[in-house]
Amino acid sequence: MTSAAPAPLAIETTGLTKRFSKQLAVQGLDLAVPRGSVFGFLGPNGSGKTTTIRMLLGLTRATSGDIRLLDGDMPGQLAAVLPRVGALVEGPAFYPFLTGRQNLHRLDTADRSAPTATRSERVAAALDRVGLSHAADKKAHAYSLGMKQRLGIANALLMPRDLLVLDEPSNGLDPQGTREVRSLIGSLADDGTTVFVSSHLLSEIEQMCSHAAVMSAGRLVTQGTLEELRAAGRQRVSVTTPDVDAALGVLGRLGLDPEPRGHGEHVTGVAADVPADGPAAEIVAKALVDAGVRLRGFEVAGASLEDRFVDLTGEGFDVAG
Numbered sequence: 001m002t003s004a005a006p007a008p009l010a011i012e013t014t015g016l017t018k019r020f021s022k023q024l025a026v027q028g029l030d031l032a033v034p035r036g037s038v039f040g041f042l043g044p045n046g047s048g049k050t051t052t053i054r055m056l057l058g059l060t061r062a063t064s065g066d067i068r069l070l071d072g073d074m075p076g077q078l079a080a081v082l083p084r085v086g087a088l089v090e091g092p093a094f095y096p097f098l099t100g101r102q103n104l105h106r107l108d109t110a111d112r113s114a115p116t117a118t119r120s121e122r123v124a125a126a127l128d129r130v131g132l133s134h135a136a137d138k139k140a141h142a143y144s145l146g147m148k149q150r151l152g153i154a155n156a157l158l159m160p161r162d163l164l165v166l167d168e169p170s171n172g173l174d175p176q177g178t179r180e181v182r183s184l185i186g187s188l189a190d191d192g193t194t195v196f197v198s199s200h201l202l203s204e205i206e207q208m209c210s211h212a213a214v215m216s217a218g219r220l221v222t223q224g225t226l227e228e229l230r231a232a233g234r235q236r237v238s239v240t241t242p243d244v245d246a247a248l249g250v251l252g253r254l255g256l257d258p259e260p261r262g263h264g265e266h267v268t269g270v271a272a273d274v275p276a277d278g279p280a281a282e283i284v285a286k287a288l289v290d291a292g293v294r295l296r297g298f299e300v301a302g303a304s305l306e307d308r309f310v311d312l313t314g315e316g317f318d319v320a321g
């Protein structure tokens with residue numbers, strides 16, 4: 001599934017495939033990342049996310065398929081495209097006995113497209129952007145993991161970027177570090193930068209992304225806006241009412257297959273699964289009310305992305321933040 005409105009794409013891959021000697025790590029990937037989106041690249045460990053990101057950035061060659069990054073072909077137009085892309089992949093190596101600021105100066109020196117004259121200013125701005133100004137002159141070995149990760153993101157922000165590619169930016173972080181990184185990503189997107197962020201945590205993607213793609217065993221199983229992905233799943237409607245027979249009749253007439261909730265004399269209502277193309281919850285509620293069914297409770301459940309993804313991949317996802 002792709003986004004309904006054909007927006008200009010920041011990343012587009014066609015049939016992208018990577019084979020390691022015996023193993024197909026990525027198979028026929030057609031990825032469409034709209035500009036301005038915060039795009040979550042979700043999948044369990046080993047599903048091919050890092051391999052895909054490495055191909056996108058020209059760090060490894062695709063076995064077959066095409067990549068367009070910011071309208072340039074990769075890796076053909078790598079030299080023109082990469083200065084517009086900030087990346088955090090496998091965490092940059094920092095010198096522990098240099099300060100955060102000194103580390104960024106060093107990394108900026110290595111970037112030939114980065115003007116020397118503005119270096120100090122840009123380093124200070126990047127540290128400020130990630131909330132590390134107060135720790136700029138502390139040695140990197142004294143940084144927490146979350147601070148190191150933010151320093152890595154600051155490195156990606158030393159130059160103005162149209163696209164940020166972040167591979168598992170909150171991997172290994174405690175909940176506080178995870179929150180810091182998450183809110184930082186939200187604020188980057190507010191500036192209009194497209195952010196492509198991988199994670200194996202569904203909750204993280206749900207909290208910060210506008211779009212997502214799901215990988216399973218090297219294949220893309222779905223992509224789209226979070227609303228599209230949610231809407232494509234089944235839901236379960238549960239009604240609490242004393243008018244059980246009437247409610248069963250109404251739901252049946254809507255094409256659903258309702259069943260009573262509760263046992264014997266303790267039937268408290270009815271419930272029914274609503275398929276993705278079934279009536280919307282508000283239609284069900286209105287039909288019940290119009291038919292004079294007295295509602296004590298009306299719940300819609302199962303509209304979670306987790307259910308949807310488990311349906312699609314047959315795998316559970318880590319949901320903990």
Ligand SMILES: Nc1ncnc2c1ncn2[C@@H]1O[C@H](COP(=O)(O)OP(=O)(O)OP(=O)(O)O)[C@@H](O)[C@H]1O
Nearest residue numbers: 020021023025043044045046047048049050051052
């Ligand atoms: N250099 C390599 N040589 C051989 N196999 C590899 C290599 N790199 C990755 N793989 C394999 O390709 C598959 C996809 O790995 P990849 O690292 O892309 O997954 P991932 O979704 O990023 O997982 P993780 O979150 O654990 O990094 C895995 O089965 C992995 O073992």
